[in-house]
Amino acid sequence: MNIRFTIYPLETNSKCWRERRKLVDKLIIGVAGMPGSGKSVLAEVARSMGIPVVVMGDIIREEAKRRGLEPTRENLSRIMFEIREINGKAAVAKRCIPLIKAFEGTVLVEGIRSLHEIEEFKKHFPNFKLIAVHASPKTRFERLMGRERRDDPKSWEEFKRRDLSELKVGLGNVIALADIMIINEKTLKEFKNESEKTLKEVIESGRNRSVS
Numbered sequence: 001m002n003i004r005f006t007i008y009p010l011e012t013n014s015k016c017w018r019e020r021r022k023l024v025d026k027l028i029i030g031v032a033g034m035p036g037s038g039k040s041v042l043a044e045v046a047r048s049m050g051i052p053v054v055v056m057g058d059i060i061r062e063e064a065k066r067r068g069l070e071p072t073r074e075n076l077s078r079i080m081f082e083i084r085e086i087n088g089k090a091a092v093a094k095r096c097i098p099l100i101k102a103f104e105g106t107v108l109v110e111g112i113r114s115l116h117e118i119e120e121f122k123k124h125f126p127n128f129k130l131i132a133v134h135a136s137p138k139t140r141f142e143r144l145m146g147r148e149r150r151d152d153p154k155s156w157e158e159f160k161r162r163d164l165s166e167l168k169v170g171l172g173n174v175i176a177l178a179d180i181m182i183i184n185e186k187t188l189k190e191f192k193n194e195s196e197k198t199l200k201e202v203i204e205s206g207r208n209r210s211v212s
Contacts, residue, residue: 027106027206028125029199030118032174033133035152035162036140038184038191042133043110045195052103056111059095073151073158077165084169090120097124106203114170115177129202132178135185137163 029046033039043053060080061071069075083091093116100107101124112118112130122128135143141159144152153159175181182198184191 024126026100026125026127027203028100028121028128029106029108029202030112030121030128030130031108031110031133032112032130032171032178034135034137034140034166034171034175035159036143037133037135038143038182038195039110039133041184041188041191042131042182042195042199043108045192046108046199049196049199051106051108051199053108053110054096054099054103056092056096056109056113056117059092071151073153073162076151077162080169089114089116089170093117093120097121100125106206108199112174113166115173116170118174127206129180129206130174130178131180131182131198131202132175133182133184134175135183139185 029051031039031042043055046053057076060076060083063079063083064071064075067079069079080092087094093112096109097120100109100121109121112121118128118130137159141153141156144159153162180198180202182191182194186194
């Protein structure tokens, strides 16, 4: 008995396929680091290069605003743990997915805190690179004291408690497994220059991956 199989060509011109191809090729640059390490400066450099930025901490700040709470360190920390406990450890990352999809091309995501979040991003965007920014506790504390943001620590003891809170979520594991590490103990200008150079290299590497 002869059995014939008919192989139908993949409809590569379909809208569904094109949209899926976009997400597979879309380069996501994740940024992780302890408070005061320089994540926001790197994000600022990305914006100056025309790269859209999604800040994961803004998800928590928006939730605090929705609940009518002041964006204090205590409130933001409590909300962060509540969201993760109720909706899973990748809950904040899941809320970022629609924001990332709204942008064309490369997107930088600032403030990744756990390996669960990385796994969630990679489910949607396989072309994912992680940059960790590192600075000593002394340097970071001085920077936080200088910028005077409402949710920044006001003492060394509060600073240490905040560090431990970040590590409890899993930030240490994320930093340890980053694709690229930038040490930020230099001047602001030097760090900005190094950040721009690193971002250009990551983007070029991402382009080569999507082509292959």
